[in-house]
Amino acid sequence: MDEPVSTGRTTPRTTTRPLDEVVGEALTARVTVDERATVTGWNAGAERLLGYPADQIVGRPAAGLLAEPIPAEDLPPFARLPRWHGDVTVRHRDGRRLEIKVLAHHRTPVTGAGAHVGAGAGEWLLVSALSGQRPEPLDDTFVTWSFAQSPCCALALYDTRLRLRRANADMERTTALTERDMIGLRVNEIVDGPAGDRAEQSMARVLETGEPQYNENFLRTPGETREHAWSVHMSPLRDATGEVRGVCLTAHDMTEQYWARMRLQLIAEAGRRIGTTLDVMRTAQELADVTVPELADFISVDLLTSLDGPHEPHEPREPLPGTGLPAGPLALRRAAHQSVTPGMPEAVVALGAVDEYPEGSAQVETLRSGRARVYEMTHPAITALVARDPVRASRVREFGMHSVMAVPLSARGITLGVAVLARHRQPEVFQQDDLVLAEELAARAAVCIDNARRYTRERGTAVTLQRSLLPQRLPAQAAVEVASRYLPAGAHAGVGGDWFDVIPLSGARVALVVGDVVGHGIHASATMGRLRTAVRTLADIDLPPDELLTHLDDLVARLSTDREDDRPAADRSPETGAGGEVGATCLYAVYDPISQRCTLARAGHPLPAVVSPDGTADLVDLPAGPPLGLGGLPFESAEIDLPEGSLLALYTNGLIKSPDRDIDEGVLRLRRLLTGPQPTLNALCDSILTDLLPP
Structure with missing residues (x-):
């Protein structure tokens, strides 16, 4: 009979063999041997090869299987190898000598940071394809299918x-095995470990489903220290009828692309995580946290002690030519460190402590040259430091540090310090790409550290200036009992221009003043000082509160004009107003103890609170009045009774305003704190600050 003719496309057919049958055939002799050279594992393939059942060989010395003993001088080097392959002569149970090819993998237990393949005790996995089960020679058709359907790669x-049938030259280079060494072995026997297991499972799915599979694996090529990133594609090989007859495995080395992507991700992460505060030590720690473990196993960040002072760093008296740093050892303060090991035992200098680094050390060499560098542990710059410090030397040996980078921290022409990165868990030494990445991270961190340093210095100057302009002690007067508290704004907000004053007047009267200059920093403090002086001058001529605020309003308007005239056009920004205005609020009150009446006026300032002798607290109903500096708008005064035993509370908006509550809630809490009997005015001030201000 004639065979039926098919005019359509052949429907692909796949094998239906279950996975356990595919991967469970005893076509490979598998033997495991422990560190005492005792057989611990014996499969059916080993029994078929040598004739011994497992119960007769497990627990016995492996040397008994060899036809010829291994010379004693060859054993120590052999034990340190991560893998071995070659021809071995063994003896069959019936006494015959057999020449077999063996591939041996050294498996070591992972016990700590320093564990790596080929070091220490462990077991050996020995595999050998059964010679009687080796595949038959390939025919031309099979070769045509395979190479026509596969790209050029490993x-x-x-x-x-x-079972492996063919391997090209790239695959031989990747595995460091010849095609002859690999023929008849499964992929997880050629590549031991998770990478081989994942590839084997994917290949089995290709046979079962007929669909291609893809995965990414990390594998260290023999002879190299750094793992490679492989893009592995497994596709079915079909015959003319569409039946799956094998699997083609192709592997593309994506290492450079992978590490380039990782470097970009780390730089982006650094941009998000470094510089979140204006604290020098915190910023240095953020650099350390970003760097470990992605780039290094340990990092230390040390800053020059010359940065500790409130002044800008200056040239030393006798710097080395072209460096700006003094000759001899340099003192550095440990600002941060981080490690992959809990507790950071590698660190020999405590956070905040100062250590002296000798001339010629990696730290000093980097600071003087201003260039980053990779060091081997035998470099004089490393040995110079280790030789003088037994503790540091012991840590280097204990953790097996093998590669070091030193990177300078500098910004705006100022040398700030140095970051030293080390590896001991990662077996790869630092490369040029790592150095470039470390320089990028250090440059970003250095700018943030310098910003924090400048802010800290300026804030310290502003606090000192502001405190010097505020009353050092309250003047003696008999009209009222006064208590006050002043706290500079937190680090995030900066020092503001808040002020208060008590001014004795004629006729036993007293003026009470509280004000707030818009803005932060030295300029706000200086403006506050000028306004305080102006208020005292105007109070001396006995102006009523509303007229005093009118004159003060004119002064603030003139200050705004003067500042604008002095500012370069490029420095004008919306943050300081369209014309660099000076804004301020103020409340001015005059109390007469004879009439027990108080006259008040305010310019955009929060309402004062009054506590009556019976303990009831309420806000004073005062006309609002515009903030100082707007000009052209009138101010109004109000007069209230303040009988003996009353309490008048003046404050700035920083007391009642908070990110986690609105002003109305702050005022309500202030009134509750003022209500009821109070032990002393000082105790009342303390309790109000404790309750209303964040810790």
């Missing part, structure tokens, strides 16, 4: 039993 062909 390539291997596996049959339906997942």
Whole structure:
């Protein structure tokens, strides 16, 4: 009979063999041997190869299987190898000598940071394809299918039993094995560990489903220290009828692309995480946290002690030519460190402590040259430091540090310090790409550290100036009992221009003043000082509160004009107003103890609170009045009774305003705190600050 003719496309057919049958055939002799050279594992393939059942060989010395003993002088080097392959002569149970090819993997237990393949005790996995089960020679058709359907890369062909049939030259270079060494072995026997297991499972799915599979693996090529990133693609090989007859495995080395992507991600992460505060030590720690473990296993960040003072760093008396740093050892303060090891035992200098680094050390060499560098542990710059410090030397040996980078921290032409990165868990030494990445991270961190340093210095100057302009002690007067508290704004807000004053007047009267200059920093403090002086001058001529605020309003308007005239056009910004205005609020009150009446006026300032002798607290109903500096708007005064035993509370908006509550809630809490009997005015001030201000 004639065979039926098909005019359509052949429907692809796949093998239906279950996974356990595909991967469970005893076509490989597998033997495990422990560190005492005792056989601990023996599969059916080993029994078929040598004739011994498992119960007769497990627990016995492996040397008994060899036809010839291994010379004693060859054993120590052999034990340190991560992998070995070659021809071995063994003895069959019936006495015959057999020449077999063996591939041996050294498996070591992972016990700590320093564990790596090929070091210390462990077991050996020995595999050998059974010679009687080696695949038959390939025919031309199979070769045509495989290489026609596969790209040019590391390539291997596996049959339906997942046994290697062919491998190209790139695959031989990748595995450091010849095609002859690999023929008849499964992929997880050629590549031991998770990478081989994942590839084997994916290949089995290709046989079962007929669909291509893809995964990414990390594998260290023999002879190299750094893992490579591989893009592995497994596709079915079909015959003319569409039946799956094997699997083509192709592997593309994506290492450079992978690490480039990781470097970009780390730089982006650094931009998000470094510089979140204006604290020098915190910023240095953020650099350390970003760097470990992605780039290094340990990092220390040390800053020059010359940065500790409130002044801008200056040239030393006798600097080395071209460096700006003094000759000899340099004192550095440990600002931050981080480690992959809990507790950071590698660190020999405590946070905040100062250590002296000798001339010629990596730290000093980097600071003087201003250039980053990778050091081997035998470099004189490393040995110079280790030799003088037994503790540091012991840590280097204990953790097996093998590669170091030193990177300078500098910004705006100022040398700030140095970051030293080390590796001991990662086996790869630092490369040029790592150095470039470290320089990028250090440059970003240095700008943030310098910003924090400048802010800290300026804030300290502003606090000192502001405190010098405020009353050092309250003047003696008999009209009222006064208590006050002043706290500079937190680090995030900066020092503001808040002020208060008590001014004795004629006729036993007293003036009470509280004000707030818009803005922060030295300029706000200086403006506050000028306004306080103006208020005292105007009070001396006995102006009523509303007229005093009118004159003060004119002064603030003139200050705004003067500042604008002195500012370069490029420095004008919306943050300081369209014309660099000076804004301020103020409340001015005059109390007469004879009439027990108080006259008040305010310019955009929060309402004062009054506590009556019976303990009831309420806000004084005062006309609002515009903030100082707007000009052209009148101010109004109000007069209230303040009988003996009353309490008048004046404050700035920083007391009642907070990010976690609105002003109305702050005022309500202030009134509750003022209500009821109070032990003393000083105690009342303390309790109000404790309750209303964040810790």
